[in-house]
Amino acid sequence: MAYKFRCLKCGEITYSAASLEYQKNKNCHRCGGKIIQIYPPMKLGEILLQLDAITQEELEQALAIQRRMLTRAAIGKILLRLQLVGQSDLENALKIQREMMSGHSLQG
Ligand SMILES: [Zn+2]
Incomplete structure (x- = not known):
């Protein structure tokens, strides 16, 4: 299964047999x-991590809180509540997630 990546700046799509953490060059070769990573789709927390909007520690802190909740709130809401992520970073990540989902259904 190939991984699919997209440049946040110019939209260039690239494919690879390895996930982003094994890529030598984590920046767009064009710009x-x-x-x-847009395929396989990532969870919101992972997108925020890749955007450097949060750290691994902050994500784990929010996930730990989420696990303790009776009615699980979305991870984005928890991060917002903890003020670990800004509204604009969160909206940006949600937008990327929506694009991931739509790209997945269009291109299999
Ligand atoms: Zn680019």
């Missing part, structure tokens, strides 16, 4: 912009 040098940041690339993000």
Whole structure:
């Protein structure tokens, strides 16, 4: 299964047999912009991590809180409540997630 990446700056799509953490160059070969994995789709927390909007520690802190909740709130809401992520970073990540989902259904 191939991984699919997209440049956040110019939209260039690249494919690879390895996930982003094994890529030598984590920037776009065309414009040098940041690339993000769009297939397989990532969870919101992982997108925020890739965007450097939160740290691994902050994500784990929010996930721990989520696990203790009776009615699980969305991870984005928890991060917002803890003020670990800004509204604009969260909206940006949600937008990327929506694009991931739609790209997945269009191109299998
Ligand atoms: Zn680019």
